[in-house]
Amino acid sequence: MGRYLLRRLPSALLVLLASSVAIFGLLRLVPGDPATTLAGADAPPEAVAAIRAELGLDRPLGTQYVTWLGDVLTGDLGRSYLIGGQIADLVRSGLVNTLVLTAAALLLAVAGSLVTSLLWARVERGPLDSLLTSVNTLALALPTFVTGVALVLVLGIVLRVLPTGGTPPAGFARDPDIAVQYLLMPAVCLALPASAALTRFLTEALRTELAAPYVTTARAAGVRSSRLLVAHALPAALPTYLTVLGLQAGGLLGGAVLVEAIFSWPGLGQLAAQAIDRRDYPVVQVLLLLSVAVFVVVQLTTDVVHAWLDPRVRIGGLT
């Protein structure tokens, strides 16, 4: 396993490096100049030039990039132009909130899809199957801002059983039951489309495996149906499931931006929206790089787990 990881590592690092160049370059192409924004609309050109010099924006792009990369690698993420404060601090507080939210959503999506698929895979084609397909499609198609607003309206405003937004005042660790109340709606909202997609894929994969000759062989040997599903078909379907899960996990981060806005959840999504809005380059850069890093790590993890689940990848070839 270690060797496998080591073989994949160089390409992962290369992706990170290439995307750092792309991120840096692309942001410089976006119209608008942070120095002008900082100095104010009516500021004299000298003032703007002074700010540019102070921020290092007057130096050649290559130099700026290398300086930035060097700083990031040594742990100095820089200062925010406009939001204020060390970027590291801004990111740290947002990161915890976003991680808690996405982890909860991921957990819900996985648990939901596993349970639903295992039940659904045994449903024969017919009216019930069609109904389940429709519900699944609906869950997949509903945008988060619709489900989010509906949830807030019903559970938060009409029934008043859950808080309408924000993070738990005492933090996540102190009062777990209160934290769960705050977390529940945004996590469900974020998890729903991912869970629906995972369910669809896993159900199909399970049905394919259940129709495979090896399941018939085991059935003919007397193995019971429930065991055929859980112990025989499920492990064989997991590699497919995992691939989709990897893609969905990356997608959750993007979805988090919207969900955080709906539930006023002070996470990285909110921070990113704010920073883009104000052309706070250093913050945007770090956030984009961070999301690329998360993608790379998720993919790497997916591949390693894939190898662990599928002996044909793990132990290639004939002995």
Next chain:
Amino acid sequence: MTERGQHLVEERGPLLRVRDLRVHFAEQPRPAVDGLSLELAPGEVLALVGESGSGKSVTARSLLGLLPGTATVAGSVRWQVAGVPDREWVGATESQWRQVRGRCAAMVFQEPQTALNPVRTVGWQLAEAVRAHTRTDRRSARRRAVELLDLVGIPEPGRRVDSFPHQLSGGQKQRVVIALALAQQPAALVADEPTTALDVTVQRDILQLLADLRDRLGTAVLLITHSMGVVASLADRVQVVHDGRHVETGGVHELFDRPQQPYTRLLLSSVPRLPTTSDAGAPAPAAAVDTRAVDPREVVVEADGLDVEYPGRFGRASTPVLHDVTFAVRAGEVLGVVGESGSGKSTLTRVVLGQLPALRGEVRVGGQRLAGLSSQELRRVRRGIGVVQQDPASSLDPRLSVADCVAEPLQLHRWGGPALVRGRVAELLESVSLPRAVASRLPHELSGGQRQRVAVARALALRPSLLVADEPTSALDVTVQASVLALLARLQAEQGFACLFVSHDLAVVHQVSDRVLVLRHGRVVEQGDSGSVLTRPVTGYARELVDAVPVPDPRHRLVGR
């Protein structure tokens, strides 16, 4: 053996009695099984023989309640096995059927590749079968798994028990599937084409294993097969089925010697046979070799010292697939290429078609070297080559009508205007003996044999000087195979093309080829006149191959008793 079977029936009654079995699938016009009755005695090998669509596999599955929900089953299935209730099993629920499965019988399927779970070890799968009916702790289940592997002749069972299926060879996988079926010590094995997907030498070993198991454990075998050679090698009794109906049943000698029904006679006469060494008679005149040297016929395709490798990925060593292959095929001649899976047969056809470059050596088609040709020049060479592939169901475009399929090569090579093409298509369909009416149909509306005729018509559309046929009859029923082979022979006599005929079936190759090339691990082991190579092979490997072919004659059983 018949006497022995009869004797057992009288003494203990049959193990399995099926009466008037009818199976109907939803949305199918006619029943898959239509009033079939059969009996299986303890320790007996009964072969259920028939072509595709005869309902033999459906019958096999209905004995264990393994049919899908779309099937309606009527009639009677009764098992007489100690510890299993003697009841009417037709109409039983899934959980009731579990009492039959593994105890009365378990199944062995055709394709060992897919009959084992790819992500579980062999030992795990065996333990699952062991624990299906009896409470067994993990350690004793594993011990039993090792015993079972030993029973089916897997070397080093203690080590192999932890292998994954992809680490085993095809023959070993089929042995594991048999071990799995034996886990609950069933009274019978239901083997559905158990050797069809295997190489001929492996097939012989598996048939031998089934015979041994019957002798050692007294396990009855219901053998479902289309192959008369397999039947003759293993069965005590034979039951012939056709279109879901019973045709004829009898002891194996009786049925092969004196078939009563015309269908049985047709089935037996369609089987291509390899003359046994005793029938082969006097050796072919040695002069034949000399005349070939001055053969006036033009050499259509020749390969000279061909080496082909598949490049390795990421600095891994490349895989050699062909090594020093030399041959030539003249106009009007058929060169049969035989070998087991992985011998490089298909690679050879790809090189001849210019789809794969040779590492060393060269291929010339019509005197033209294939190496270094531009794609345009290659197109011109390919115009002179027709191709017929194994599975006509997938080699014909499902959305094109038969006429369009046949016209496609004519249009691609700008052969002529629409009227000319139409005329040529009609002529071609007539030459492959297809009725005019099929021209407007889609491939899936035709039978397998008709589809393969369409594929032949398409391959010959541009009057090629070379026909490459890669297992052209392997997907066909034996009676259909006979007619397609006759068609190919007739067309070749008329048009005089050279033919590269690739097949794993030595009897078929013997029937159609003038000369034969035996490949093993990418090397030519033996090459020569087909009559002598396939009846009096010189090299050890070719002899092993020829000897392993099951002879459709119960007096020449290759499986020892």
